[in-house]
Amino acid sequence: MNVELTDIGANLTHESFSDDRAEVIERATHAGVTRQIITGADLDSSRQAAALAGSYASRLWSTAGVHPHHAERFDSSSRTALLELLEQPQVVAVGECGLDYFRNFSAPAAQRSAFVAQLEIAMDTSKPVFLHQRDSHADFKAILDDFRGVRGVAHCFTGNLRELEDYLALGLYIGITGWVCDERRGAHLREVVPEIPKGRLMIETDAPYLLPRTLDPKPRSRRNEPRYLVQVAQAVAAIRGEPFDVLAASTTRNAIEFFGLV
Numbered sequence: 001m002n003v004e005l006t007d008i009g010a011n012l013t014h015e016s017f018s019d020d021r022a023e024v025i026e027r028a029t030h031a032g033v034t035r036q037i038i039t040g041a042d043l044d045s046s047r048q049a050a051a052l053a054g055s056y057a058s059r060l061w062s063t064a065g066v067h068p069h070h071a072e073r074f075d076s077s078s079r080t081a082l083l084e085l086l087e088q089p090q091v092v093a094v095g096e097c098g099l100d101y102f103r104n105f106s107a108p109a110a111q112r113s114a115f116v117a118q119l120e121i122a123m124d125t126s127k128p129v130f131l132h133q134r135d136s137h138a139d140f141k142a143i144l145d146d147f148r149g150v151r152g153v154a155h156c157f158t159g160n161l162r163e164l165e166d167y168l169a170l171g172l173y174i175g176i177t178g179w180v181c182d183e184r185r186g187a188h189l190r191e192v193v194p195e196i197p198k199g200r201l202m203i204e205t206d207a208p209y210l211l212p213r214t215l216d217p218k219p220r221s222r223r224n225e226p227r228y229l230v231q232v233a234q235a236v237a238a239i240r241g242e243p244f245d246v247l248a249a250s251t252t253r254n255a256i257e258f259f260g261l262v
Contacts, residue, residue, distance in 0.1 A: 006034070006251065006252040007207075009175060010036050010205055012024065013049050039095075042067060046062070050090060062092070064093075074117060092260060093130045097114065097115055097118040097131065098132035100132060108136075122150045128152060154173070158179050159192070168197070168200065181232065201236075205226050205229050207228070208224050208225070209224055211228065
């Protein structure tokens, strides 16, 4: 079956790809993952992601942002650097940004400040935001309530139905990863994923993390790759009771329109 898939979140600047990054990209393309968005998590990785995307026109794009883990390093120079990156045509979103109270590698107050600053950047540049939230739903929702003009996607959504309803009410798109392939941690998503409107659903690997447990045979390495987006799409299609090609077409169409991929 000749289908095209779009991975909206792959961390290809991660050191685990240092030795075979080009091969990873080619394997993904061969598997039908014809578009990838490379995640920026701090200024260095955002610059690297932009450079990588610039080398693969019409196949790779990138985001530019500061993850909540690094929020304490966000300052006025960070804002200037992100604005410069977002002027590049291959840089299509602000982020990864948001709140993470699970690890609290940065103080919550610093996280909130950096998150607000990046939402302001998104408004100023008319770019969408690639959002991260863990154990911080109430504050995350409260901040987004003040930025309803910003388009966003809830990256790696693993929440419950109540959280999904809150995000949909905020106008967010929903990104589903290989978490849905995990019969242990992702079991609850079998009830949640069918409730995502077709026009708001996108898929991602979050490579090199979250290797789908449905892979058979299982690879020797635990490193996830964008080519394994096929397993995510198959799982999501099965849970929703949709043909694989229909799911592939709708999620790719949503990604192209949301990120303005050209």
